[in-house]
Amino acid sequence: MFEWIRFILGTGLLCIGVATFILEVFGVFKFRYVLNRMHAAAMGDTMGIGASLAGLMILFGFQFVTLKLALVLIFLWCASPVSSHLISRLEYITNEKLEKYCEVRSEDQNRRISGQED
């Protein structure tokens, strides 16, 4: 019984991960703008990898491999959001016509939100 629950949980998580990867690939080819594409890719990089590695960890049970998978997961979750952040920041700095693609806050709003009203 316990084996069956573990199997179903593991394969379910793996299926979620693979579905996320399919959505990611679809989004990367469907969207035309950098930030939209980056959003799709970052979703696969964090949630897809997280779900599939968690599924694998459940399927393997308590072993040395599980620890390795957990370390890989931590490394990827540290690294890939940072790279997405750098891409978006570069786009924000270099694109002069940012207003054409997305909503941009004005300077006043920025100051109000950052809490520096002086």
Next chain:
Amino acid sequence: MQIFQYILLIFLVVCAIAVSFSKRLLNSILIFMSYSLIMSIIWILLESPDLAITEAAVGAGVTSVLFFATLKKIHAMREEDEEKDE
């Protein structure tokens, strides 16, 4: 497993041809990166993990970074941006 290897080999050939046929240098570098990754998986399947580690670290990591630095040095990236804007 045999079928998986054949699929990887076909991907390898497709990547190798696409590197030389892609119009933009940036795309070529990205395809070359995927070529290195596929190659490292094939090395693992051929049971030589030593080469797989080296291929992943050097081929996909350091070489691509050096290629990007070179592209920046010769201002090839900016020209492509201008072409896109026009």
Next chain:
Amino acid sequence: MSRLIPEEEYGKKPAGAFRQWMSGIRDPYLGNVEVKARAGQDENEELLKEHQEEVVSVIRKVHDVANNSQYILFRKFYKAAALICCLTLTVMLLVTVAYLPPVGSADNPAHNEVAAKYIEDGLQDTGAVNIVTGMILDYRAFDTFGESNVLFIATCTVLILMRNDKKKGKGSAEEEEHRDSFYEPKADKILQTAALILVPFIILFGIYVILNGHLSPGGGFSGGAIIGAGLILYLNAFGFEKTERFFTAKTYKWVSFSALSFYCIAKSYSFYTGAHHLESGIPLGTAGNILSSGLILPLNICVGLVVACTMYAFFALFRKGGF
């Protein structure tokens, strides 16, 4: 005993800050990070027009193919020559492949006594559990020495091509680096935090791979490449001021020189004692321990140092023209 704390004080606590961030009232990232917008172009109209006319005239002259009979002839000849070259090469290679022995048959030339000797006596002769490392750092150690020297020579060549010795003024190394990385994020808090967490583990993993070269897959080349990648990440996050505190041209010079000369001396001694036919006086130790297999561990460390320094030096030379 719970009491209601005022809104301002609540905002300073982590829970309050998190609620504010969730509801979009306050963004801690805004205002704390330097974001520079691109400056507008200030070229005047006439210069721009002149430049465009020049470009158009050059394109017209170069691409006026229809009225250039020489060019047409050359293109035809070029196509024919390319076709003939490709076909000749293809036929030659296919004929050669047809004469090769079948893959995996027992009487291939590759399956001779050399491979059998390496596989049978490898553990006894070298003391390395990983046969590949035993082969490249013991039986074929001079081959690896040549590879390390190739890396060193490559760095020298890049140094000749890219070195920038100007100290001040236009075209100096600092200014070039500033111009090259103008749009790149500088002092990015997120990147710096991630690098601070990740870089020690990356370098630790590289050291692990180097030190376990004779026990598990890996060795000097892979571990050195991993350490070099970690150093490049650190450089990208913190800039040249931080890395120059521990890695300068002098460091590179001394590390490469001592690693390569130690390798040369160690293997020369091994050569002098006649490989493994005579007693070399270096204990092989118990196979499977970290401190075993004689000279392979120090040689692995040497190769790793050379590779890591080369990777970092390449990147620094490409970015700044010096390190």
